[in-house]
Amino acid sequence: MVDDGDVRAMExxxxxxxxxxxxxxxxxxxxxxxxxxxxxxxxxxMRRPLLCEGEPGTGKTALAQALASALDLRLIRLQCHEGIDAAQALYDWDFPRQLLHLRTLEAASGGTLNAEEAESSLYTSRFLLARPLLRALQESPCVLLVDEIDRADDEFEAFLLEMLSEYAVSIPEFGVVEAPEPPLVVLTSNRTREVHDALKRRCLYHWLEHPGLEREVAILRRRLPGLDARLAEQVADAVQRMRRMELLKPPGVAEALDWAQALLALGTGDLDTEVAARTLGAVLKYREDADRARAAGIV
Known part of the structure; x- marks a missing residue:
């Protein structure tokens, strides 16, 4: 059943x-x-999934989180990884509880257990373990975040495409589960591999760039109210310069925030060379990248 508050949020x-x-x-x-x-x-x-691609740290996951907050809806997140399958994403049966249930029935029946009735009692919602995709169908309206779909394999991507086409799944022992209304779906990809055209056709597409200098300063000051304009501009400018370099892991907004927060923790009011060098581990995560930043005179 859809909660009236959820409907009002969506509208x-x-x-x-x-x-x-x-x-x-x-x-x-x-x-x-x-x-x-x-x-x-x-x-x-349009009630279409939104596929967001871009470099790590451009705010793809944060967008889904912000949409859930703005709409006052539940956020359900599926984190994709290599080898993920439908059972991990959709549902499973609680086998230990089913076994305990069978033993209880057997004990209560005094040895006259009806096998057909016992089997039918095992496959009910009581024993169904809903994973993120099934929860999204059952609890919609909600925001479903399918994070890093590029880490999953082709088979899982095909399964996801089928589910997003119908917003329903058929569980052989249980029946059909259909969303009362389509969840708002956000898929993210860091483009470690290309997402198939079939899934892209099902989705609206948006490429997220790193923010420009002015917007990044605004983000830093919004997220860290104690950060003054000068230090925010210094951090944002240094991070922007790093992104133009050939780094193994260019810093995203999250790293810029970490760096600014580290400087605040140190009570620093100015990003000079010495302080930048001491705090570089907050923004760059590879030794080679730190060496390149120093060689380029950024720190």
Whole structure:
């Protein structure tokens, strides 16, 4: 059953335009650009999954989290990984509890257990372990985040495509589970491999860039209220310069925030060379990258 509050959230007038979506996301602390706000608005209005690709740290996962917060909906997250299969993502049966149930029935029957009735009693919602995809169907309206779909294999991607086409699944022992209304689906990809065209056709697509200098300064100051404008600009400028280098792991917004937070913890009011060198581990995660940044005179 759909909660009236959830329905009102999905129909909120404040979200009925790209500008409204931008304002709602801004209210959660996520600062979108026009492209992100428009893509999120269209995904919600057209009830289509939104596939977000981009470098790590560009705010793909944070977008789904912010949408859930802005819409006051539950966020259900499926973290993809190599070897993930339908059972891990969809459902499983609680075998230990089923076995205990059988033993209880057998003891209560005094040895006259009806095998057919016992078997039918095993496959009920009581013993069904709902994984993220099934939960999204059962608990919709919600925001379903399928994170790093590029880490999954072709077989799982095909399964996901089928589920997103119908927003329903058939469980042989249980029956069909169908969402009362489609969840708002956000898929993310770091593009470690290409997502298949069939899935891309099912989705709306948006490529997330790293924020420009002005927007990154605004993000830093929004997320870290104690950060003054000068230090925010110094951090953002240094991070922007690092991203233009050939690094193994260019820093994302999360690393910029970590760096700024480290500087605040040290009571630093100015990002000079000495302080930057001592805190570089907050923003760069490979020795080779740190060496390149030093050689380029960034720190």
């Amino acid at each position: 909120s007038p404040a979200m009925e335009s790209p500008e409204g979506v931008a304002a709602a996301l801004d209210g959660t602390g996520y600062l979108p650009d026009d492209g992100i706000a428009t893509a999120a608005f269209l995904a919600r209005r």
